[in-house]
Amino acid sequence: MTFQEFSKEVMVSVEVLCRDYYRENRESIRIKKEDVAVKNLVTIVTTTLNLSYKKGFDAMSLRDLSRESKLSMGALYSYFNSKEELLSLIQYHGQAAVEKILREYVGRGNNPLKKLQNAIRIHLYLSELMQRWFYFFFMEAKNLNKKYKKLSVESELMTERIITDIIEDGVTQKIFTVDDVRLAGSVIKAMMQDWYLKQWKYRERKVSVESYAQCIIDIAESYLTNKRSHSRTNKK
Amino acid sequence: MTFQEFSKEVMVSVEVLCRDYYRENRESIRIKKEDVAVKNLVTIVTTTLNLSYKKGFDAMSLRDLSRESKLSMGALYSYFNSKEELLSLIQYHGQAAVEKILREYVGRGNNPLKKLQNAIRIHLYLSELMQRWFYFFFMEAKNLNKKYKKLSVESELMTERIITDIIEDGVTQKIFTVDDVRLAGSVIKAMMQDWYLKQWKYRERKVSVESYAQCIIDIAESYLTNKRSHSRTNKK
DNA sequence: GTCTATACATAGATAGAC
């Protein structure tokens, strides 16, 4: 599956996501016309993601947001009750959207090798489409309150789990060889994460998301299918 | 080289680092007794790193810092002229200290394979010793002004360069096979970075820095010494 | 050298006109 095919198919629209948020919070949002509300929410969220990418959520003042989104302070507060609520809106609904898409696309393939390739590609394609979101999830997680922080950690572990489950499967089928499945999954995830954390670097070097994916796949494969024992890792 | 051997040998003391800063900025620091100044600078820097780790540098107010470090607001401002100066003090002198140590230890080994193993280990050991610093460098880079941001990017590329130079060398000697040397170096760095960005995860799982290092080395080796062609990556 | 007290700017948040 190429990136282009994927992006045509998923249509992760911020609009859908904001509509979900709106419908779940009708009571606390003062705006009653759904279309107006959703339209402005999209602006608010998009602007927040961009400003946070530049200076961080905490450094972004609501006056910055007001200026950039061309909505007054008063208008902003019709859509959320506090800056913290804006933060958790993005984190919570964003991660939910990501999980939904991952669950839908990941898991395809009829053997562990194909499944792994697919999982890596899908993850990377999605993080490319939603770069600002993924960056935000990671960089702003520490500002969340206890409840949302817990959800955020769970989300991190869930995506790791997708990888480790496939590896586990491959080990059982004697296709993969590896000592510590969870550690392997963790570092594969780390490589994937670099794609959206260091966007500036890869953009500058004109690395395409497809070739990046292929590189990670090659690395994962050569490690997991390496017949030589990794016995030194076993010392513990 | 084990982590214990390394940590005994390097002695990255925050004190040395603060003394350097003090001596370079004698004019602008109002405190004239070096020992008093250095002692308080150590407290200030350490406390800043800890608070920033918890809530981010931007969210940390100088009142927080004053409370935690048990120095009054007035006292704090005897050591720096603005919050921004505190930020760049940590970034600039911290990264300089890191580079100095890396230059000293990396490059040992009499063939590319040994050199690569050594470079990965030293990087990880150092990032373990200076976890708060490395975390700070990455998370707070966006708050720097233009001048220091440039230095920060250079520092990132420099450490990447250490890895790619070794790989390049190995390719020339036909020990390694890889299409895109720079991309390989970049993702190896990404795996190393995860060690200090996700400390909570690895601590919880009781992964030692040595076994983490061994895992990254195994992955890098199996990829770089894999004879199978990575032709698919070559499409560009 | 260190403190307390305070100036001044800006932050988040809200009231009430339109």
Add this chain to the structure above:
DNA sequence: GTCTATCTATGTATAGAC
């Protein structure tokens, strides 16, 4: 629904006593 004007808390930074 959106705006402007304004409240109050908190932030960075400094002056001046000890």
